Every structure is written in C-alpha cells, then in structure tokens.
Amino acid sequence: MEVEMKIRGLMMDPVTNMPIVILKDVNGSAILPIWVGVYEANAIALEIEKVSTPRPMTHDLIKTMLTGLGAGIRKVVVNDLKDDTFYAVIWLEKDGELISVDSRPSDALAIALRLDCPIYVEDSVLNSSKAASAVSEKVNNEELRRWLEGLNDEDLGRYKM
Numbered sequence: 073m074e075v076e077m078k079i080r081g082l083m084m085d086p087v088t089n090m091p092i093v094i095l096k097d098v099n100g101s102a103i104l105p106i107w108v109g110v111y112e113a114n115a116i117a118l119e120i121e122k123v124s125t126p127r128p129m130t131h132d133l134i135k136t137m138l139t140g141l142g143a144g145i146r147k148v149v150v151n152d153l154k155d156d157t158f159y160a161v162i163w164l165e166k167d168g169e170l171i172s173v174d175s176r177p178s179d180a181l182a183i184a185l186r187l188d189c190p191i192y193v194e195d196s197v198l199n200s201s202k203a204a205s206a207v208s209e210k211v212n213n214e215e216l217r218r219w220l221e222g223l224n225d226e227d228l229g230r231y232k233m
Contacts (some may be wrong), residue, residue: 074149074192075102079181082117093181095193102198106150106158112178119185131182138164138187146170148180150193153200
C-alpha cells in the first residue's frame with residue numbers, strides 16, 4: 073500500500089553534514105528522512121523557494137520536455153529500500169498509457185515538485201526504514217534518531233543553498 077507524503081523540508085544532517093529531505097505523511101505522523109546529494113538538494117530547494125535560474129536546470133528541462141511531448145506525471149513513488157539506498161519510480165502518463173521510469177528519489181521528488189504531482193512511499197519502505205533505524209540506533213545513531221524525532225515546525229527552516 074502507498075502512503076501519500078509531502079516534502080516537509082530540507083535540512084542538514086548534524087552528524088554527516090549531508091542534506092536530508094524530510095517526507096511527512098499527509099494523514100498521519102510518519103516521517104521519512106532521505107539523505108540526498110548536495111546538487112539534488114539544491115534542485116529541490118530551488119523549487120521549494122520558487123527561485124528562478126537564468127537557464128533551465130535539469131529538472132526544469134525534463135518538465136519542459138514532458139509538457140512538449142504531451143506527457144504528464146501521475147505520481148512518484150519511493151518504492152524500495154535496499155542496503156540503505158532508497159529507490160523510486162516516476163509514473164508517466166501519455167495518451168492514457170502509464171509508463172514506469174526507474175529514478176533516484178531525489179530526482180523523482182525534484183520533478184514531482186515542478187509538476188505538482190503526488191508523492192507516495194510504499195508501506196514496506198516506511199516499515200524497513202523504521203527497522204533500519206532501530207538497528208542503527210543500537211550501533212551509534214541514537215543522537216540522530218532523537219534529533220529527527222524531536223523536530224518541530226521551527227526546526228524545519230530553509231535549506232541553505
């Protein structure tokens with residue numbers, strides 16, 4: 073089953089200093105942090121903050137190409153978690169036909185923001201993420217887990233580009 077999520081914010085991991093996209097369940101309290109690269113975080117931040125660039129960035133180009141081809145995006149789904157790596161699928165729609173495209177979650181999220189389409193996460197990914205968190209907290213991420221669980225609206229400020 074898929075759970076609809078929204079991008080709640082972007083922040084820096086205080087331990088690794090890497091960007092984290094925070095997804096939050098629209099109908100509940102589930103939170104899914106996804107660590108992403110700096111460039112991907114910037115692409116997401118640009119769209120969240122509605123910053124225009126003098127030339128099209130990659131995700132803007134993809135949006136323009138899809139629109140020009142008469143295709144749209146029905147949804148993006150974070151559908152798997154293997155060896156601490158998240159996987160996603162972009163569901164394109166063209167002439168009533170659905171086409172699935174394998175994607176990194178960061179690219180899928182950046183495109184979803186630009187095309188205003190829904191974001192989903194498979195239940196199994198949420199459950200695997202919780203199980204992985206339970207294991208990693210026993211190893212050495214107790215501080216990070218507490219920090220993520222204690223996030224409030226004020227903590228989810230703007231990501232610094």
